[in-house]
Amino acid sequence: MTNARSILGGMVCLGLLASAREAPAQDVAAAEALFRKGVAEMEAQQFAVACPHIAESQRLDPRPGTLYTLAYCEMNAGRIATAVAHYEDYLRAYDRMTPEQQKKQADRAQKASAQKETLSKEVPELLIVLPPAAPAGTRVLRDGTPMGAAMLGISLPIDPGEHVVVLEVPGAKAVETKVSVARGEKKTLELVLPAPEPAANPKPPPPLVPNVAEKPKEPETPVAPASRGSGLRTGGFVALGIGVAGLVTYGVTGGLAVAKKADVDANCKGTQCNQAGMDAVEQGRTLSTVATVGLGVGVVGVAAGIVMVVMGGGGETKGPVKTGVRAATFDVGPSAVSLGLKGTF
Incomplete structure (x- = not known):
């Protein structure tokens, strides 16, 4: 313990010598306080606590003596790769000293050189290999410090431990890997690319809102390629169906109109009718009108249907022709009934 105290006491004196630059007075005072705090912790064998204080002292007021003390602290804390780097920095600073300064620190320089040579043989190395398929923007961090591309794929000195x-x-998702290296060990860590995270389910598109200002077009019924004759026959059968429906309507409403005639006769005398008779007269007129329209539609529909079926059966024109019936219409006027078919034939 006495020998250790003498070594550390010498470091205190050494740390206050050979200032490398002019530092602000407050930084010099803070650096000296941190240095003495670190040395006291080193005396108590608290190297892991002492080294950060000495390192901060060196940052505030860089001095070769403080650097030598920091290297000694890191060596005893087990961070031998860091200690070797500090010893090398100290020896470079020693080479830049004046002959008088070198004379005062000659003993420290010899010890720094010896420690550096001994520790260098025990410094472990870690080789980190990044997959060649790594995409742009991939980052590797070692102990929280980003590693540049030049630091990957090459064996680098590292402190022993995890x-x-x-x-x-x-x-x-970021992948974390823990690796432990021992003194003198050389280890390779091959990184593996993680699987990409599944994409979030996209939101369904908003429902389309129809433009109520515009009336949607009536879609045309798709029709398979057919001949012109086939189209005429199809239209003819449709017209026949309409005509038959008209004749059926005529038959039903005509029968009802005849039944109402009996009610009129029973409730009317001459031109005088009670309420039931007047209702029967009005209903009879309506039924007669419907029957007349049904008869007209039936006759025209059947006649038109027969003509179109006959014309469509006269021959076929081959080829992909769009044919089909979209709608059938009929109009009733004061003196005529007309039937029409909309489509392509």
Whole structure:
């Protein structure tokens, strides 16, 4: 313990020598306080706690002596790769000292060189390999520090112990891998690309709102290619169906009109009728009108249907012709009944 105290006491004196630059007075004072705090913790064998204080002292007021003390602290904390790097920095700073400064720190320089050579043989190395198919934007972090492309695929010095490597791939969940390396060990870590995360279910498109200002066009009934003769026959059969329906209507309403005639005779005397007789007269007129229309439609429909069927059976014109009936219409006027067919023949 006495020998350790003498070494650390010498470091305190050493840390206050050979300032590399002019630092603000408040930074110098803070750096000195941090340095003394770190040395006290080193005396208590609390190296893991002491090293950050000494490192902060070096950042605020860089001095070769503080750097040497930091290297010694990191070595005792087990971070030998970091200690070797600090010893190398110290020796480079020693080479830039004046002869008088080098004379004062000659003993420290010899110890730094010896420690560096001994520790370098025990520094482990870690090789991190990124898959060649890694997409653009892929990142690798080692202990929270991003690794550039030049740092991948090459064996690099690392402190012994456990380290955390994180692989971040666009569109996938980050993958964390823990790897432990021992003193003098050389290890390779091959990263594996994670599976992409499943895409979220897209929202269904909003329902289409029809434009109520525009009346939708009546869709045409698709018709298979047929001949012109076949189209005429089809129209003829439709007209016949309409004509038959008209004749049936004539028969039914005509019969009802005849029945109402009996009611009129029973409830009317001459031109005088009671209420039942007047109702029978009005209903009879309506039925007579419907019967007349049914008869007209029936006669015209049957006649037109027969003509179209006969014309359609006279021959066929081959070829893909659009034929078909979209609708049938009829009009009743004061003195005539007309039937029409809309379509392509």
